[in-house]
Amino acid sequence: MKNSSPSFNALLASVPHIASPDQMQRHMSDMSGYEGAMPAVVFRPVSTEQVSAIVKTCVAENRKITIQGGLTGLAGGACADAGDVVISLESMNRVEEIDTIGGVAIVQAGVILENLCHAVQQEDWYFPLDFGSRGSCLIGGNVSTNAGGNKVLRYGTTRDLVLGMEVVLPDGTILNMLNRVIKNNTGLDLKHLFIGTEGRLGIITRLSLRLFPNPQTRATALVALDSFDHVTRMLKEARSALPDLSSFEVMWQSYLVQAALHANKELPFEGSYPIYVLLEIEGADKDTFHDGFHAFLEFLIESEIGRDVIVPQTLEQADSLWQIRDAIGEILRSIRPYVAFDIGIPLKHMPAFIEQVTAVLEKEYPQAINLLFGHLGDGNLHLTTGKLQEKEIFAVEELVYQTASGFGGSISAEHGIGRIKKPFLKYSRSREELDLMSAIKNLINPRDIFNAGRIVD
């Protein structure tokens, strides 16, 4: 009686929802390939108060909740269990305020990332989060999974873009922490409990986000190199010489060949090199911007760090290079079933990790191709292995995660754990860490009402 909550029928009468199996079909699964099941109902609340009311009723009636954003996740975190109450944030899609003095946006969690970026750009500011699913992912999902993307090197991960948030806890309590200042040292910074924990500890309903000056121009180049050692030297030089550096994307030769093929592009260089870096800078439009970039590229060739360079002369040519980098979707469709790894490896161990893991993969699974690319500035390596047989997948995952663990790596640099990587979490986190994570989960979400079965129990 303490937590008075509406009955389930009262909720249905007051909160927008869908309950027909046809309409709920698309709310069963995300993009991970994990098979979700039919929920009982999909609520589409329009306010934080409605989210809180749903949660309180589910507590009272002992129902489980699956939280959903844009359903673009790659770890199965948004997939429903049979009979779940789904809370979809997609109707909480308002950009509430853009503070053009302080560079802060206050938004509801259900705003589509691309819409947020456009709204901010119209005020001549910039929100630098960017990745392939930008047109359908929701900012709340980006934060709850601490999404990465192409510009982490310059602006940080999603975590670094969050100034504050409003959260509904598993007992329905609303925590308003919509802080707007960068420096706020008043004890435990609670927002970090909810960033990257994929809805296990709370439902993010609103966010205050950090904005950046709107870059007026970009420049891109593709550099061919002789070895990974040259890449790490180039990375250090680039970070030092180019304060505007926004992307440092590495592609190994076999990836470039496959990607050009699938993107219907000619190979960019006449010759063939072991490894390539796609470099981007973004900043103010002034002479010194392009001069500094060209001087750096000349330095790379003169110092023999780089072997060859392509500098696109038009936006179309630059886009064409990015299309090669982004052709991974097309490649993956052609090598099903596959595993797409998203690993963090300390740079100094990356050559040894790659050598060791590809040697075993080539020996044990000779019919599969192994493609390598990554956001190297962040130690983030993508390895895709396919075609495999379904029954081989678990063993391939076990092999790669165990090897990564041996090199002090992370089994997920950016995609998260969800349901799919839960069996492998032990390769990234010690027994003591898992115990502490569980203890905090049990403190805040004791009845496992939010997103049961994900990350840790």
Add this chain to the structure above:
Amino acid sequence: MKNSSPSFNALLASVPHIASPDQMQRHMSDMSGYEGAMPAVVFRPVSTEQVSAIVKTCVAENRKITIQGGLTGLAGGACADAGDVVISLESMNRVEEIDTIGGVAIVQAGVILENLCHAVQQEDWYFPLDFGSRGSCLIGGNVSTNAGGNKVLRYGTTRDLVLGMEVVLPDGTILNMLNRVIKNNTGLDLKHLFIGTEGRLGIITRLSLRLFPNPQTRATALVALDSFDHVTRMLKEARSALPDLSSFEVMWQSYLVQAALHANKELPFEGSYPIYVLLEIEGADKDTFHDGFHAFLEFLIESEIGRDVIVPQTLEQADSLWQIRDAIGEILRSIRPYVAFDIGIPLKHMPAFIEQVTAVLEKEYPQAINLLFGHLGDGNLHLTTGKLQEKEIFAVEELVYQTASGFGGSISAEHGIGRIKKPFLKYSRSREELDLMSAIKNLINPRDIFNAGRIVD
């Protein structure tokens, strides 16, 4: 019997310590003015295992622990209670590894910040944390208080510089989380429990820290402006035009006059202006670096955002400007008793906040002077008020914190809460937030064995 631990006498026989009141005198208090008391013993462990052993024995014998670093804190967090067991990290002072490929340093928590910066620079990398106490503060204390400083605008707060850590929990468990990669999305990022919580949840024993390319050159300028509105316009233009921007320090006229007086410097400008910005960029040594800076300063004057500019021609002249900015210590000694506020205020509310709070202060405490300066790029305002009478201090604090709260501000942007600001925490954090902070404190530190009486109970 489950947690076997050495007896207190066995600890004394094996762990370096001091126990004479003369020697322990300096371990009673930090730089906050809070009066600490005489501890029972000061342990100076040299290894994580020794820290863990001390904690386990204190659990078994029900003794309280105060954790100490360089004793430079301004919130009373390191001050001992009578009879405490003090654990001083000062002997755990090894830089264990500097990874020159990935740009990562692995260090013990007791390294003096300045020593760390020097060791990193010798390997041609850069650790950008910087503030006045650099010669005596310890990196573990910097992390546990999430210290701020002069370069947050460019490199973030201490939190952003921490890749991973090793921590001893209040039951003696050692958590090894010395992660080396920037992107690591594997559930709850536990390090954030220990950053900024001032030793309430664990003792940080080792750290992996993020390094940056070593800047080869710096440039400084002092700009005079007509109003705070011009300062916010200048900030946005500077962030956009100067990717190398590392400091944006604002001084109001009355601060500049007092500071020049106490630093024995002439006033930098012939005329008098309402407000000034000390600007610094640091980066690669190339023509475009200085050209871009001078072009920006010209733009400021042409666009009438700035009224006048001083560009030092020598390092000595630049140092002289920074000495004015840093003269706050000398000023404070002359206005005792004083309150030195360290507030976070959203930029758009800052003029209204300043107007409101100084009007009341001038009316109620006409004998005190109010000086304003701050790291404005971060929304961090320093206000110092003195001379006051001792009995007036609490009311002045109450007034300023309550007013800051009304503008969505933070009562501590960088100095932390400790013992001194604990009574005012309610002005920055809601009842629900304080409850959650307490619940987590009670989960991890249930017997209040670490740093009792700080932040929340």
